Amino acid sequence: MRTRVVVGGALVLLAALSGCAAMPAPTPTLPSRVAVELQQLRSDVAARQVEVHLTNGTDAPLTVGEVRIDDPRFDGPSSRAIADRVSTIPAGGTVDVRVQLAAVDCDAPHDGTATVVLELVGDDGTTEVEASAPDPVGFLAPLHARECLQEQLTQAATVDFTGFSASPPGEPASLELTVTPTGSGSATVTGIERTNLIDFAVPGDDEVYPLDVDVSAGDTEPVVIEVPLVPFRCDPHAVQEDKRGTIFDVEIALDGEPGEIELFVGDELRGRILTWVGQWCGFGG
The missing domain is CATH 2.60.40.10 (Immunoglobulins)
Structure with a gap:
């Protein structure tokens, strides 16, 4: 069963079963000591791609299926550059997942906020979690501004x-x-x-x-x-x-x-x- 949660927030999705009263769904969270941030390498610029940099600080490997970025500055979700790929992050290791950016939405302000949605794969199935996505270098706002200027041009x-x-x-x-x-x-x-x-x-x-x-x-x-x-x-x-x-x-x-x-x-x-x-x-x- 797939559920979805906003990490650190108070939102809990309710699962509705036909003929039964609605029951609270489980509330999966991004595992402790797992960190997410956005990066853009020089090799990503021409292709309009970014890296979702995942750090696994736990003592066990972490397997991630679907990865996407939700950001109001883009006209829809941005998904893995190579669809259907699964990444395993070893304990104490890091993995960069390349994501293809969607087209910019120039009605949105340049200083929006991105979140990353991860599909965690385990022995009991998959769980979808949503985490804030820091952009420590601050490349997304200038990218949005440049591409909107080009669209205007x-x-x-x-x-x-x-x-x-x-x-x-x-x-x-x-x-x-x-x-x-x-x-x-x-x-x-x-x-x-x-x-x-x-x-x-x-x-x-x-x-x-x-x-x-x-x-x-x-x-x-x-x-x-x-x-x-x-x-x-x-x-x-x-x-x-x-x-x-x-x-x-x-x-x-x-x-x-x-x-x-x-x-x-x-x-x-x-x-x-x-x-x-x-x-x-x-x-x-």
């Missing part, structure tokens, strides 16, 4: 990386950025910031490459910008361990208010760019 224009041309060592490559107006709004795409792996082939040490693309209501013609790139660093492990080197912060302005969105080049362009960096730096195949 799409009313005026879409911004995408649409091509890449590699270059010989010592010469700049070209990353193609396309701004496609919708004809229904206005915005400015002001600049693009370098990453921990990629810099811009321009004089000086500016971290932002200016774009200054103004979009007005009625515009529909795409604007294509060729952004000149050079590697920011050439140590091999920077490429081999890359997690965010091809995720760019793009600076925009909506209604005169500045902001930033994150823009990933996509898996196909990422592979080509990392190959180019290796060859440009002299350690690629």
Whole structure:
């Protein structure tokens, strides 16, 4: 039998059996010395995933089936990235369960509160418990703000990386950025910031490459910008361990208010760019 409880709260669900008076259901709780928190690794950013970090401080293993995050900032529950998987946390051990985030709900405030629902698996069946989910780094509120800003931007224009041309060592490559107006709004795409792996082939040490693309209501013609790139660093492990080197912060302005969105080049362009960096730096195949 599956029951559900809010840990630390006074809510008790009543089980109703047909033809019988309602009886109080058992009140399972998250086991003592078991802790839950949310994390986001650099490798999770592009895929919009997070880690439910579970710590088992008990003397016995803990088996967890379904894992999901309930948060008013998202349009529905966020569930395991790999469905139907079961995780066993050894006594005194930890496990990170990867969860795929649902789409953001931009009618919700940025400073919402998340809870994690865990399906605990035991010899007598499964029990569902709900626990508060601390976000110690505070990544969820900025993520919600960025994605809602990007959603607002799409009313005026879409911004995408649409091509890449590699270059010989010592010469700049070209990353193609396309701004496609919708004809229904206005915005400015002001600049693009370098990453921990990629810099811009321009004089000086500016971290932002200016774009200054103004979009007005009625515009529909795409604007294509060729952004000149050079590697920011050439140590091999920077490429081999890359997690965010091809995720760019793009600076925009909506209604005169500045902001930033994150823009990933996509898996196909990422592979080509990392190959180019290796060859440009002299350690690629």
